[in-house]
Amino acid sequence: MNYEKSNMMIKVKSVNKWYGKIQVLNDCSLNVSKGEVIVVCGPSGSGKSSLIKTINGLEPVNSGEIIVSGISVTDKSTNLDQMRSKIGMVFQNFELFPHMNVTENIKLGQTKVLRRTNEEAEQKAQALLERVDLTEHAHKYPSQLSGGQQQRVAIARGLAMEPMAMLFDEPTSALDPEMINEVLDVMVKLAKEGMTMMVVTHEMGFARKVADRVVFMDYGKIIEDAPSQDFFGSPRSDRAQEFLSKVLNH
């Protein structure tokens, strides 16, 4: 089957993953179409990070299949480095490279992976910094920026590779409350521009605003996978209900 022709961007099929004896992903299946925004939520330790990291092959799976834009991530013959360069990823703790300034952080992948010239990379970096509203911080080091600014640089670093999809692993949970919105605003903009996004987050406001679907995980299992109106209207499982009341009431 040619996935390229279909509208399918990410296809996760019956994925299982163990860390030693603990099963962290239990028969997970999930489809993300081009341009869709999926929010993944669930209690801590439920396997959200594991799931998102298997999609760009940062974490291997024990069984099942993952296909991104028609290319199998779980197939051993796939060039994963090339694959990953086309999927942006944003981490909970930003993970900017501390020995490089903001511009260099955004240029590294462009010059070393995409082989763009220094000028091209520089231009792209400047354009992206403008987009995340950090132009005046171009030459600062990560440690000189606030958490919210660092996370916006991290998003710019991902976008610099012109990815076909972006993965976010709790992008705002390490931030002080007053910085959460500046990051969410960038993400909302991105979603509205049609970027395919898979976002692990407990920011239900964001989910309501831009998510097409909400996926709820517990104990490594995908318990619910519902259009967001349905999810917020009446999540079907008790666990999801309980979880929702917790995250919405604080």
Next chain:
Amino acid sequence: MNYNWDWGILFRDPYLGWMIGALGWTIVISILAWIIAFSLGSLLGIFRTSSKKSLRLIATCYVELFRNIPLLVQIFLWYFVFPEFLTDEWSRWVKRDMPYPALTTAVVAIGLYTASRVCEQVRSGIKAVGEDQRQAGRAIGMTEVQVYRFVLLPNAYRIILPPLTSEFLTIFKNSSLALTIGVIELTAMTRQIEEYTFQGFEAFTAATIIYSLVTFTVMALMQQIDKRTALPGSFSKGAS
């Protein structure tokens, strides 16, 4: 005690020249051994943290082997035992025909031993930089080699500069073990001057001062490097 102090002996011909020459050998042994220790140790440190099980195994075996045998024993093994396992021709070359056989053996022995210690430092540095930095590098599509080159190593070396300085100073002190296989480096020369002149106190005092001066110089230099390479917003910890 009727010991005739004579500090002037240290500045008289030929002893001053001897001391300076011997210091030269000590420095040569230290630097050459350090080049081996640093390059091999870094490579092994990379192996030790690599995603390839076979590379990790190689590095682990190396470290366990070289770190747990006393350095003096290793020097003897390389000098007296190792050549016996070679063909006659090679054995002769190692024992006699290669340039400076004793010195070369000492350099290699000290270098290989210290590589196992440098490996562990590099490993701990890479671990300190963290798994998440590695993943951030992989996530933008860099190969494992690129992630080491552009992300992990530049940060790891900054973190481990102080312990690496200590390792170098340890090499500098360990270089005196070369005297056991007949290399006339600083300590050996000091003993020789004592035997010639019976002014052992002066000679050993001078040697102590020279060792200390070199140590202080290296530490001061590394502190400068530490300051220069410190990242904005982070505190440099200072070479120890």
